[in-house]
Amino acid sequence: MSLSLEELGWSEEFERHFAAVNDTTVVPARVIRENRGEYIIHTGKERAVARLPGVERIGKSDSSEYPTVGDWLAVEKVPLSDDYLIRELLPRKSLFERKVVGEATRHQSIVANFDSLFLVTGLDADFNTSRIQRYLSVAWNSRAQLVVILNKADLIEELDEVLAAVKEVAKDVPVHAVSAFDPASLECLKQYLGTGRTVALLGSSGVGKSSLTNAFIGEDRLLTQQNRAADGKGRHTTTWRELSPLPGGGMLIDLPGMRELQLTGEGDGVDKTFSDIEELMTQCKFRNCRHEGEPGCAIDKAIESGDLAVSRYKQYVKLRNEQIVAQERREARDKIIAGRRRKIAVKEGPVKKKIAKKRKQLNTSRSYLENLDD
Known part of the structure; x- marks a missing residue:
């Protein structure tokens, strides 16, 4: 093409x-x-x-x-x-990376130079807001616009309640409920598409990313599979990453499903995803408040009044601790790499001096020959 x-x-x-x-x-x-x-x-x-x-x-x-x-x-x-x-x-304007599964510090670049990142989740048996909060925490550092897509909206009756719950955890990130098999419901997503724009689809296996891709492209280019009946979890359909042009303009990338998505230790994605909790912490009476029953704790007060859900605070603590561990491991890895580079530079020093000396000798010889010709 x-x-x-x-x-x-x-x-x-x-x-x-x-x-x-x-x-x-x-x-x-x-x-x-x-x-x-x-x-x-x-x-x-x-x-x-x-x-x-x-x-x-x-x-x-x-x-x-x-x-x-x-x-x-x-x-x-x-x-x-x-x-x-x-x-x-060439320098990137956006990048999504994840920690390699089973590796302490190694990271994998997944996709680059996208304008919007669709965080797709399915409104079926495998739906939960904790996963959305995790994806937001990891994706904040991509430097692209984040959009939460609730696919399979036709499978749920209490859609308004679910939308309200997701918007509560997504805060300022746009949230759209759609069905890949209902073209009318996808109209709201066209604002993110168009010539010169690139959108990437990120989500677990079975949330309907391939079905959405087929709907955007206008043909069944990607295979789709039913989720497992036992637990509602998906099967891997897309096993590679590929940039595809859209009929109405723009490029689309359907990423393979990622059931395990760990924090990389970079950026402030957790802070931004839980900005309400970060703000509450500044209102505690004591700066070193551990939020475990201390007098004047704004977190405890918000939980007691119902302004902060216990489940949201627990998810924040879990991701914050994971972020700290990942950051410490990444800093340790960076020190090791920097040390190796210094050793290489030290070894290269005498070699460069030797090369410079030979070049000086060569230039002296050339000058001598030129003088002889004169």
């Missing part, structure tokens, strides 16, 4: 970044899919395969240093080939 750079999401901001690295041998391209070290890109004229040069594949300490779906690149055509080499990863 032929798409212009603007239709792919190109902007003046990316144009400025590209101009800074453009040596006339490179062209801009966007990553539309990642396949284990190989990247499917679109240059605005063609789809092609792009790879990192061999030396760039080693030595990177974090996955955020590697391209991911949605990234803009400066690429160079390989002579006598249809493939490209990646020369530069």
